[in-house]
Amino acid sequence: MTAVQRLDHLDGVARSYPAATIHHGVVYPCGQVPVDGAGVTPPQLGEQVRLVLANLDATLHRAGSDLSAILQITVYLDDPAGFAEYDTAYRAEFGDRPLPPRTTLFVAGFRGAKRIELTAMAAVTTEDSATSSPH
Secondary structure, three states: OOOOEEEOOOOOOOOOOOOEEEEOOEEEEOOEOOOOOOOOOOOOHHHHHHHHHHHHHHHHHHOOOOHHHEEEEEEEEOOHHHHHHHHHHHHHHHOOOOOOOEEEEEOOOOOOOOOEEEEEEEEOOOOOOOOOOOO
16 A cells, blocks of 8 residues: 655644645645735735745645646636636746646635635656655
């Protein structure tokens, strides 16, 4: 049986979930939100998209993956009216990388200024990762 590995959060704050779980060559990051290292969420949706994808990419890199290895992504947006701005920023962030299969859902109830959250699954592409001990 292959061990399950869990990544701790970089800020050291104890949470009810790990930053990511890795199993059988697949990374399962926790939900990603558009909050920077200082705890700030930008007001514009396009900036939130860029930040949430940067946060996802940072988590994936720690787990031995990156945005180009995403197998599937699910995005939660607060308002259908923002879809065009979101999609433009999303495509810009992926650049020349392949776009993964994506589901976009519209939800209510984000805390604070957040307008987006996402989850993803990605293939591990390198053995270099900062994983904690297997659980």
